[in-house]
Amino acid sequence: MSQSAKALFNRRKQAITKEKQYYNKFIFNGHFSVFLVILLGAFILGYGEWLQTMPKNINYALIVSIIVAITSLFPIRTLLKEADKLFLLPFEQHMSTYMKKSLVYSYMLRVGMQIVIVLIFFPLFYVLNNQTFSFYIVFAIVALINPMLGLLLKWQWYKYKLEGWSVHTLLFILYTAMYYVTLEVKNLSGLPIVIILIALIVLLGYLNQKQLFPWERMINAEEQHHMNYYKFVNMFTDVKHIKTTAVRRSYLDPLLPTPKGKRFNENNMYLYLFIRSFVRGKDAFNIILRLILIAIVLMVWLDQMIISLIIGSLFMYIIILQMAQFYTQQAYGLWPQVWPVSDAKVIKGYEQFLYRLMTIVGVILFITYTSVQPLFFYYALIFFVVGAITIRNVTKKLKYQEALLRD
Structure with missing residues (x-):
């Protein structure tokens, strides 16, 4: 035996x-x-x-x-x-x-x-x-x-x-x-x-x-x-066996104002859904937070103009790219069946969400870089450029994939 x-x-x-x-x-x-x-x-x-x-x-x-x-x-x-x-x-x-x-x-x-x-x-x-x-x-x-x-x-x-x-x-x-x-x-x-x-x-x-x-x-x-x-x-590819959980995080409630009046419509629903899922979700939020903390530690520790720029740009790129799987988790979930909308509006909401995330991450990296390299603070604007280019490529790829699915 x-x-x-x-x-x-x-x-x-x-x-x-x-x-x-x-x-x-x-x-x-x-x-x-x-x-x-x-x-x-x-x-x-x-x-x-x-x-x-x-x-x-x-x-x-x-x-x-x-x-x-x-x-x-x-x-x-x-x-x-x-x-x-x-x-x-x-x-x-x-x-x-x-x-x-x-x-x-x-x-x-x-x-x-x-x-x-x-x-x-x-x-x-x-x-x-x-x-x-x-x-x-x-x-x-x-x-x-x-x-x-x-x-x-x-x-x-x-x-x-x-x-x-x-x-x-x-x-x-x-x-x-x-x-x-x-x-x-x-x-x-x-x-x-x-x-x-x-x-x-x-x-x-x-x-x-x-x-x-x-x-x-x-x-x-x-x-x-x-x-x-x-x-x-799941941050790299879809995993069918995963069990998702949610966390209250009341201190982030100001980031989740409920759309009212004319803004409560199909044009704004997915932006709200992506933000809410990210803020309340346990996995994506924690991983992005860890990546930001690692980027801050490395930029402060290395304290070099070019190296810190490379580190900040890489982390901006990897953070936006990691959120690519976040789209499939939400766009193919329950809400599209409850309130069907066109693929273009889903992608538009996701793009708006990514730009808001990029702005927050970019500001944090900008402040970190400025604190260690105050004379060259304007170089840190490259973080936003890298983020914008990455978002553009991600959304372009999503539009292409949705077009293939329609065919």
């Missing part, structure tokens, strides 16, 4: 890998790949210059320890489905084999990012410690071992029916302490914490010998992880 458990997990792993390969074609397309390459180059350039002039009176060991402690909290990916709590219930005694494969998969899924984080911080401590790095090797090894121990402890913790926030808090404290001691004291003083983690795993494993499999918890957690992935992919 253990072979059946392995075969079941392998089939599901192959299925989700195939699905990700399909969606990756839409995510890592030409323009986004170029964007990532330029963003990486800008980061390397800015990081190298910052290392030469970085302030010395900051506790970098504590800051890095907190960051790496957060990235060390790997989620458990079980690939379980809703029907499993019924059809796999007789199979429960063999689920330990399934979970071993699951924990290994969960670790391999995120360890690449952990390696990148460790490599990013290596130049910082190499410079701070006068080109000595033997202690950093110990830190790197611990940073790669801890996530696996954390996954093992999480599994036993969940099986014992303890709250998830408690194990995350415990792991965060232990990880931070271990990393900080290793980076600050530069010896093996943090290794006893590894022994504590192993002892907790063994103790809970002994207590869980007669515990049943936490079906509901594991299925709900897997469904949430999968839905988060769909939400991310």
Whole structure:
């Protein structure tokens, strides 16, 4: 039966890998790949210059320890489905084999990012410690071992029916302490914490010998992880399996005045619908907000005239382009069936929405660029030019696609 458990997990792993390969074609397309390459180059350039002039009176060991402690909290990916709590219930005694494969998969899924984080911080401590790095090797090894121990402890913790926030808090404290001691004291003083983690795993494993499999918890957690992935992919292409949610955000109510009188008609309905869906929606709003924050941080951090212009222009382009999928979500939804209007008016409302979004984003980027390059503030007008050209191309493509659908 253990072979059946392995075969079941392998089939599901192959299925989700195939699905990700399909969606990756839409995510890592030409323009986004170029964007990532330029963003990486800008980061390397800015990081190298910052290392030469970085302030010395900051506790970098504590800051890095907190960051790496957060990235060390790997989620458990079980690939379980809703029907499993019924059809796999007789199979429960063999689920330990399934979970071993699951924990290994969960670790391999995120360890690449952990390696990148460790490599990013290596130049910082190499410079701070006068080109000595033997202690950093110990830190790197611990940073790669801890996530696996954390996954093992999480599994036993969940099986014992303890709250998830408690194990995350415990792991965060232990990880931070271990990393900080290793980076600050530069010896093996943090290794006893590894022994504590192993002892907790063994103790809970002994207590869980007669515990049943936490079906509901594991299925709900897997469904949430999968839905988060769909939400991310949905910003690049349509995803049929996604479940959308809405958030009140009362502080944005001034952006949603209800059309009255003569403005309450088919010429203004889609502008209002797009704005409302964006302001109340959870996914598009959060992603655009994150992109704006990343652009601000990079422009202020790099503090270079040309590089900041490139970064701002790229983020303006990618923000407008990400909203292209927003059109299909709304234009082919329920409202066109309730109140049918011509395609031209839908596209016109979408174009008006994009111009309003471009204005807000452009003003934010303009202010950011002016604050770091006040003598060349007029260069920041290029953000609006890039936004206008992008909107024009997006709407032109939409009109062409609608024309093909009519034919």
